[in-house]
Amino acid sequence: MIKGLGIAAVWTLDQERTMAFFTQKLGFEVRNDITFGGVRRLTVGAKGQPEVELALLGPGHDSVDAESARALRTLISGGVLGAAGFRTDDCFGDYETFRERGVRFLQEPRERPWGIEAIFRDEDGNWYALTERLSGDLDPARGWGDVVGESC
Known part of the structure; x- marks a missing residue:
């Protein structure tokens, strides 16, 4: 029986740069960084959530x-791959912290039927x-707000 998500892939053209993004800008930790068979296996994860890792995979991965x-190089370069949704208990505060660290936001925090989202x-x-x-059920009265754009 499936117990939950363990590892999810994040495709990257540069594992070092992506590792720095997650560790330095988002505060994640490196979980595994080993090379065997000529392929680097690099995973990161949110501190305090050891059961979930993101595998930072390049398009030259041995399964491709x-x-x-x-x-994949074309899709990654075009920025068309969506990767994940991260939970927070302070969207506005994390938004400010991450912006100060150089994270590029497409949408500042906005109310959505499921909560506050950036x-x-x-x-x-x-x-x-x-x-x-x-907390509780979705609240459709909160509306969807504006469409995501390159405004931030």
Whole structure:
């Protein structure tokens, strides 16, 4: 029986740069950084959540054939891959902290039916939601607000 998510992939063109983004700007920790068979296995995770890791994978990963690697490079370079939603208990505070650390936000914190949400990108263009969830059920009266844009 599945117990929950353990590892999720984040595609990157530069593992070092992406590791620095997660550790220096978001405050994550490196969980694994080993190389075998010519492939670097690099994972990061949120402090205090040891059961979930993000695997920072390059398009040259051993599970990717040459044609798929070319396609991945194009998708990564174009910033069209969405990666994850991160939970927070203070969306406004984390938004300010991360902006001060150089994180590029597409959307400042806004009310949504599920809570307060901000949207940001990493240096490869992968996008992430930063969400402070409502307690209880969704609240459609809160509305959707503006469409995400490049305004922040």
